Amino acid sequence: MRLRILAALAALSVLAVSGCGDTGSGGGTSALRIMAPAAPGGGWDQTSRVAEQAIKSAVPDRQVEVFNVPGAGGTIGLAQLAGEKGNGDLLMTMGLVMVGAIEQNKSKVTLAETTPIAKLTEEYEIIVVPAESPLKTLADLAAAWKADPAKVSVAGGSAGGTDHIVAGLMAKAAGVDPKQVNYIAHSGGGEALNALLGNKVTIGVSGVGEFAEHVKSGKLRALGVTSAERLPDLDAPTLKEGGMDVELANWRGFVAPAGLSDADHKALTDLVTKMHDSQAWKDAVAKNGWIDSFMTGQEFAGYLKSEETRVKAIIAEMGLVS
Amino acid sequence: MSAPDEAAPAGKRRWWRPELGLALVVPALGVLVVLGTLDVSTAASQLGLGPRFFPMLVGGSMILVGLFYVADVLRGGRGDPEESEDVDVDAPSDWRSVGLVSGVFLAFVAVLDVLGWIIAASLLFFGLATVLGAEHRLRTAGIAVVMGVSTYLLFVKGLGVTLPGGLLRGVI
Amino acid sequence: MESLQLLLDGFGSALTPVNLLYALVGVTLGTLVGVLPGIGPAMTVALLLPITFTVPPASAFIMFAGIYYGGMYGGSTTSILLNTPGESSSMITALEGNKMARRGRAAQALATAAIGSFVAGTIATALLVFAAPAVVSFAISFGPEDYFALAILAFTAVSSVLSRSVVRGLASLGLGLMIGLVGIDQQTGQARLTLGIAQLLDGIDVVIVAVGLFAVGEALYVASRLRHAPPEVVPVGRAWMGRADWGRSWRPWLRGTALGFPFGALPGGGAEIPTFLSYAAEKRLARGVAREEYGKGAIEGVAGPEAANNASAAGTLVPLLTLGLPTSATAAIMLAAFQQYGLQPGPQLFDHNPALVWGMIASLFIGNTMLLVLNLPLAPVWAKLLRIPRPYLYAGIVLFAALGVYALNASAVDLVVLYLLGVLGFAMRRFGLPVAPAVIGMILGPMAEIQLRRALAIGAGDVGVLVRSPIAVVLLVLSALALLTPLFRTLLARRTGGPPLPVSRED
Incomplete structure (x- = not known):
């Protein structure tokens, strides 16, 4: 009994407080x-x-x-x-x-x-590296990829998702077999971000919104974005400028x-x-x-x-x- | 140790106990895990371990542990049934009640989308309470309807959970 | 001491009547959804997200934080009273808590859970104020190899819940590991053991497993052997913890807090693992009366895990607020709420919106206190839940279980899975297979697998990476110790020919 009364009370108060009651049919x-x-x-x-x-x-x-x-x-x-x-x-x-x-x-x-x-x-995708990373440009990344794709671990979201697709397209544009991409799938942006901030992986791929704040604060460095033109208030070249012919919007x-x-x-x-x-x-x-x-x-x-x-x-x- | 339930009717069926059924399920599921993941493709380059390593490990261990378990049961080992305040451990299993509870629940799943939450949930509550020994039919029915309606109002109208409206869609 | 000043200002902004009302609504709702099997804080906060369109941010976050803490606490109530945990983080509480309740110590179990939650929540929130930077750098330094070592350590907790027969415990663990395998493999995107059913691609939700094995399993078990004679009414007992209870509770509270807080800050750490570890640790450390009572309702086994799960909730807020890093489902949804307001949690949040952040932190203290005030007097009242006639009680439990599971995905397939897990839970109870190892396997299996594979992939296949980090080495050594000490002790006892130490196990 008490449970139900409590439940009703709680529900009522939520409705009352938020003022978003049901408007009824019609x-x-x-x-x-x-x-x-x-x-x-x-x-x-x-x-x-x-x-x-x-x-x-x-x-x-x-x-x-x-x-x-x-x-x-x-x-x-x-x-x-x-x-x-x-x-x-x-x-x-x-x-x-x-x-x-x-x-x-x-x-x-x-x-x-x-x-x-x-x-x-x-929403566009952004490619970042940890602040301590030796990779400074997309050309550095392409070179590292060519040298040994296994050594370039890529953090992003679920396997086969947007981030993974971007990584595959980039590898292809850099002349590397997309199958060789050492992609480390993470659940959600949070986990991948953690791996990047802890300098556990080589690069990270995700939506601009996930990483922008950390790029601005200097904890991550942006190598490129997947848009056709540079994005306002973000100092990063497009992939095309960096020599990878990839454009992709989520x-x-x-x-x-x-x-x-x-x-x-x-x-x-x-x-x-x-x-x-x-x-x-x-x-x-x-x-x-x-x-x-x-x-x-x-x-x-x-x-x-x-x-x-x-x-x-x-x-x-x-x-x-x- | 007294063995009140399934007091063996002596002779040929003594080796069979219901517990053996559960014991056999464990290695059987192990085999299923191994077979069920044989066709998982590993086309993509995966450094280190592919998607089949862990299932093999789990499936293999289950087969091994399961066989030990079966052996243990065959040699007469038995687990201790969990004690619970509402459970009479010495009573024989009442399979009819278990079947009825299962039936009520599965029927609820089957009709949920058609009848909608309020009706299906009320029937679920009424059915279960009756099977479990509620005595006053009318009172049980009353409580069941109150439960069905109040949960619907609270969760759908109050919290915005999606529950099927069914027959009563538009009425409530 | 700048933080202290800001915190005081935070109290100033949180202590308005309207915000207090939101805090009250939050903790009440949180406790309520925590009590209901299958419906948890993450889902509740997600469903209430639309209020961000109408309510000012400070009030919304105060309410959300209240729901989070309340949910962590509320789950323990049904665990203790009915052996049907409302949340996966309360499953361990059911082990000793329910046995206490059956011995007529329900009120003490509820009280130690409530006070333990308060103590842990308060200490952990204080740590959030003063130790956030240290915790964050610890969380960030955690790599996949460390997570793998952590999972191995947590697996050793299984040995403490194996019950009498080792082979049965391991069989149960295997069942849990199998359930954890179902779904898409995260690293390669390949489906495993889904039997071609699309609804299984995302795996089986831990909520369904918890509710199925415990709540539905229990209902079927009760149906199978219903006590037809009217049950003797269990005495609820004195409504207050005695001196001995306090004496036995305070250390587990503190240890639980110490375990829960850092784990909450780890992505993927979750609230379950610290509760397993706390349970196992308390069992190891138990001496005297406690040692004899373990497995029959020891208060330590309730106090520790309950403190751990509340502390982990506070720990979760550290990376969320300082980095914008959500480490639990509830935190991920709170992050979405921040974004609804156009706020980006992270270092700048503390500089740009100090009033909001400190108001929220202050409201955590307030919410915690409210929870205690609300729940301590309610403990004996909750305990009266046991007076509800059994047919109604179990029908109600199954009803809420079905509601919670259906609300997850609006999918009938989930209900069928729930039923099948219920049958499994019933069979396990009937034939004495312990349920706890299955749950531990289901939660830890995927974590161990994914982190091991990540570590090896990042290390380009070199197995050495697993022991390259000092954290991983420490954790692995601890696991080895946890496994070997009891073995060693038994051997030693046999060698000296003396009677075995009080570890006496039958086989």
């Missing part, structure tokens, strides 16, 4: 559901929740609800989305990582069974189930466009250090295709799929 159109195919707290979840707030501010009479379907690089969420054919009230947040995960997990469902809606944001976007009617397709695209134009979205993009790279319709569908081809090729070259 409203103009049917509720939009946004699936974050990952656990709460990660990048896709964050994007979904920011989008929820932005849609609520841009189209106040539309109900929006975020739900999480975590697991296997998003492919479990993808399989669930594929089962909702023709549902015009469902969006799924996804991105580059999912493209790789589909390949690697041999997922039966692919992105061909979705309707691409929009690309939203990009992008995120929305897809909807396959088999949408043209009207539903247009309605979703319009809604997402309105969201993108809202001040709430712009603020959130700035706050999270994302780069706005909005793209819809055929343009996004084409982009998705080309990314699929590229990722497929490099994952195979790295020996990650059998």
Whole structure:
């Protein structure tokens, strides 16, 4: 008994304090559901929740609800989305990582069974070394790689993820067999950061946001970034400048189930466009250090295709799929 | 040591005891671990140990330990059943109750998405409590519904957990 | 002493009525989710993340920190009373704690857990203020070879929970190691033992294992041999720790704190490993009454691990605040919360937002005190949980177990896995296979494997790297000592022909 009373009290006080009680049913159109195919707290979840707030501010009479379907690089969420054919009230947040995960997990469902809606944001990758490292430039790195790839340990996120793909592409550009990359997978940026700060590994690859603070404080040194142009307030050359012809953005976007009617397709695209134009979205993009790279319709569908081809090729070259 | 349960009906079946079943599971799982990881590919360059080293170690040890375990049981060794305040260690196993609890739980899993949390959870609570010996049906049913509804309200409305709405979606 | 001044200012900002209310809500919620099997602080903080859109940062972090500490404490309650830990970090507490409860010492077990958590939390928070830089450099210097040695040391803790029959203990360990293997291999991205089920690619969550083996296993076991006669009501006993209890608790509290705090600061260290180590250490150090009581409900086996898990929660905050390095699931989500506010934890955070950081640290002290004030009087009340008629009690436990596991991934597959683990837990109880080694194997196996492989890969295949670091050598020597001393002692006793020392084990 006491347990329940306590529970109810706690729940009530949370509601009261945060002032975000439920608004009850009703409203103009049917509720939009946004699936974050990952656990709460990660990048896709964050994007979904920011989008929820932005849609609520841009189209106040539309109900929006975020739900999480975590697991296997998003492919479990993808399989669930594929089962909702023709549902015009469902969006799924996804991105580059999912493209790789589909390949690697041999997922039966692919992105061909979705309707691409929009690309939203990009984040670039950064290549760093510990402050004490003898490597000063990308050319030094290329030379070290060529001398003995086994001696260059690369810290990054999960095997086959964005960081690993960047490392593979860089090795290839430097004339080293991507299979030879001595990649040390870590769970999450924190662990890899620890290995770098402790000078346990040769280089680190991760999202700019993960390492930028430590580059600025001088604990890590940036060798390069994967963007096409130099990033503002970060003193690091692009990979191209450093002689490695690699460009890669960790992008995120929305897809909807396959088999949408043209009207539903247009309605979703319009809604997402309105969201993108809202001040709430712009603020959130700035706050999270994302780069706005909005793209819809055929343009996004084409982009998705080309990314699929590229990722497929490099994952195979790295020996990650059998 | 008194052996109250499965008092052997003398003769040919004496060597068989349910504990042997569990003992055999251990080396069997060891074999499964070894066989199940044989096809894990090691295409990527891995300095040091590949993805198959550790499974081989674990599987091999399980086979070895499992065989010792089987031998121990065959020679008459037995583990001490865990004591618990709610458990009558000397009572024979009531397999019917175990089966019913299992049935109720698996049925709950099967209908959860269709019926939704409130109904499925209420049925789960009611079913389990009844199997475990709750006497007043009506009171049990009442408590079950209160549990189902209150957990739903607390976790879905209060904390934003995703639980299936099922039949009652839109009503609550 | 600049820190002290800043801390006092922090108290100034944390002690507003609104923030106190948030702290209260946080510790209450935390205790509550800690009590419920399967629902932990990480999940709760993640679910409450959206409040960062509406609530000022100081208040949100004060609440989150309260949830974290509360969750660490709350998990012990059901461990002690019902043998069904609410959190994986409380599993070890169940070993002695539940036996104490069955002997009518539930209130003392709860009290030593509450006071131990308070002592550990307070000391560890003070260390957070004054020793953060030292702890951080220690955490950073930890390489894969050191983690591997640490895992080996923690494995020696298994020997203290093997129960009477060594072969059964090892069989249980093997089962745990196997469960730990399921899923994608982190280093190469290859699926292992997933049987083609996509939901198993990410492995089996430790929450499912803990809740399955303990809560569901216990429910099935109770069903199999339900006491049909009305159970004799267990006397809850005196509601306060006696002089002897205090005397036996304070050293384990301090040792638990010393173990838990640095481990919390290590990425991947987690709260479980220090609780294993604390349990094993207390068992080794036990003398006299304690030695006889170990395995039948020794208060040391509750005091140490409970202190260790709370201290590790504070330890986690050190690298989070000073480096932006999350070392536990809850910390990772708190990091996300910082980013929601556009704050980047790290060296600059202390300079740019001193009010926020010190307010949060001050609120940790406040939250800790609140937990004690809230829970000490509640201990006898919680103990009355045992008066709930058994059918309702176990039906409720299974209901919450299912809720917590379903909430992890919204996946029915997880519920089936939960059931299968429950059956395993039942069989293990029924036939006397100890459950603790399985849990230790499940947590340590993956860590040992991944760190060993990382160390060898970084060393380009050279096995020598494993003993190149002094930390690793020390840890490995300690493990060897932990394994060999009892053996040596027995041998010595046999050699001299005297009666074996009080280590008497039957076989």
